[in-house]
Amino acid sequence: MPPIEHLASIPDETLILPPDVSATALREALNQLAKIVGSNNVQVHTKESMKPDDEGHYYNLPKEHDLFYILEKDTFLASGLVAPGSTEEVSQIVKLANKYLVPLWPVSIGRNLGYGGSAPRLRGSIVLDLGARMNKVLDVSVRDCTCLLEPGVSYFALHDYLQKNGFKNLWIDNPDLGGGSVVGNALDRGAGYTPYGEHFSMHCGMEVVLPTGEVMRTGMGSLPGSNTWQTFQYGYGPYPDGIFTQSNYGIVTKMGFWLMPDPGGYQSYLFTFQNDSDLPAIVESVRILRIGMVIQNSPTIRNTLLDAATYGPKSDYTTSEKPLQDSEIDEIANKIKVGRWSLYGAMYGPKPMRDLQWETIKATFMKIPGAKYEFAQPVAEGEKMSVLQMRDETLRGLPNTYELGWLNWTSPRGSLLGFSPISPASGFDANKQYQMVLKRFQEFGFDYLGTFIVGWRELHHIVCLTFDKTNPSERKRAHRCIEALIDDAAAEGYGEYRTHLCYMDQLASAYSWGNGASLKFNEQLKDSLDPNGILAPGKSGVWPARLRGRGFELKRSTERKSESTMIAKNQPSNRRSISSHLKL
CATH class of the missing domain: 3.40.462.10 (FAD-linked oxidases, C-terminal domain)
Structure with a gap:
């Protein structure tokens, strides 16, 4: 991706515009993002700057499109990338995105092979690269066998940290590939193979930036001065942690986990x-x-x-x-x-x-x-x-x-x-x-x-x-x-x-019991928590009211031909229709 300094020289017609966002607004948003995180941590993207296939691999994944694209390469294409360094910067970014209606697509490290990588579901979204700079192990407790992590901590990194800092009696649990994010895998409800293999079940406490930019902590973390944030999962009152998994309701910037003590054999x-x-x-x-x-x-x-x-x-x-x-x-x-x-x-x-x-x-x-x-x-x-x-x-x-x-x-x-x-x-x-x-x-x-x-x-x-x-x-x-x-x-x-x-979208529609009650409930949550619809539109088939029913949903191939006219009618003039990307 070109650095933000090149933005002024990029013609409007080559920018990847999100829905309802003009070239002028996108330029302003990217420049304002650079003021929050520094110009070195913002990139702009065009179709011509996509990483060539022979340069992409597990340790060098593209952040702007799916490395293993199944439709056309530019179908799920980001307009840019921003890499925050703290929860505070994430909050400022989200508030700015609301101002300009620029959609954000948060990723931890983006190595979810086979499911889309870092690519955004909605073309033109800005990838929020949490893993690039927010990659610290924040705390480890030997007594409680717990840790507190930022999204950029991979399984390799956590294991190395424990080995090098006197915590060799604490085991981690990792999936088949160790380069992914510990936080990201748990939020996608991934699994590993030790007795602690149910990763979300082994999490304890989150810090979350909501779609409005507000910051909350779940579980015991909502108590000021809490000393049990990583030891008791539930806290008091309704338990919200699950709604931040596979969802577009918030951005998790810190997450606690239980670690497995050496079993003695x-x-x-x-x-x-x-x-x-x-x-x-x-x-x-x-x-x-x-x-x-x-x-x-x-x-x-x-x-x-x-x-x-x-x-x-x-x-x-x-x-x-x-x-x-x-x-x-x-x-x-x-x-x-x-x-x-x-x-x-x-x-x-x-x-x-x-x-x-x-x-x-x-x-x-x-x-x-x-x-x-x-x-x-x-x-x-x-x-x-x-x-x-x-x-x-x-x-x-x-x-x-x-x-x-x-x-x-x-x-x-x-x-x-x-x-x-x-x-x-x-x-x-x-x-x-x-x-x-x-x-x-x-x-x-x-x-x-x-x-x-x-x-x-x-x-x-x-x-x-x-x-x-x-x-x-x-x-x-x-x-x-x-x-x-x-x-x-x-x-x-x-x-x-x-x-x-x-x-x-197809899978969300399959979970249709009760006349689609689950999806309706998810949409109600989305509209309440994210009234401007800026956070990961389309994630898990959940679209915000602003974009819902405008043809951004991907239907089954057998249905697409009949819907191509409807999709084209709802497309802004600065964006090719979804059907033109599919070519199936």
Whole structure:
């Protein structure tokens, strides 16, 4: 992005204007933002200044558009970026945005791969980059095993801080990739794999800038001089924390978390199962052990190709470009020494406790014919890590990026779309979902890469659709495949727990019980808290009154052609219509 100093030389027609904002107003807003945060912390963007694809990667993500774009590259395109350094600066920025009606799109670090990255849902929004400068660990308590963080603290950064500052007996819990924000992941209701893996459940206390610029603290933090902000979640009165997750009701600038004390022992394990049809029995067994707390964490049940993709691209295994069939997958499973399904889990605590757990765990899973097990061993010098050794680190809270291998399964220019439906933790539902996704993937020409994660009572089905973003035909197939799956899942009573920018409106409409009561309630909250509609319009399908029903919603592909006239009618003359960006 060009720095703010170049703003005067950029022609009006090349600026990315938000709805209801003139070029003059956008220029004034950007210049005023520079006075708040400093000119070095504001950037302006044009279509011509988008980061080239070959310059973007996990550690160098574009902040103005989706790195793994599924529609046209400039569909979700920011008009600029501002990087605040404090809660006070965030408050001033929000007040300024209200004055100019400039929409803001807050991000922590923006590494939510497969869901849109840092790109704003509403074209022309200014990205509020909280992670660039607000990246401090503010407090750690050994006594209470808690911490207080700013949004820019990644899992790597938190782990390093604890190790370097005398807190080695405190563990963190991280998801598959460690470069993301601890705060951002919890706010998107992400998860990890230790007993503290339910990240939002392990948060305690927030500081929030509301859409008017006012600042509040939740829980015990609303008591002046509170000494329990990170130790008791609820405080007094209504509990608002949940409304700031996956929402556009406030900007979280500080967030507390509970940390896991060293359990006094740890052992990871792998069970492999040889038949594709073993999935229901595996899930049934995990549910019983999980609810009974014999298994203390969320184990993952991964299919063969997900493990294979971690090792290398599809071309390492086959010359076929078509979706792989059972016999081919069996060959790959034998080659990399995993099962058609592989369960990765861990035990935590002193050895006598683990021994008791293990006897029950082993006896349960070995009832499935053909099951095998092994424990993680140290990596020998010069040895290539196995997936078990990789998962061993993740399961004990050591952040890493091993799973980035998924991206390159079908192309060195690989991109990722996530599909994440929830179901009961039953073998019937797991198999039903698996067959549902497998059918659609074969129909649209993709290999199934997926994993099932058993939580407290539910089953997360995490599906990774990898595609070549430089191939318009492949992008189109990927897009329509996920659209179809959202409808397939809803018809069976399954809903996704988060989704890509492209599908937020479709998914919100699927949660339609009570004549859409949930969305109506969310819209009422939005209009009350954000009367000018400046904070993350369209996030999770929630649009402010000012923009609602003007054609900014993205409907299913089959509906778009008939709505193109309506959309064009409601578009300001300085902005291309949404339908022109889709080209589907």
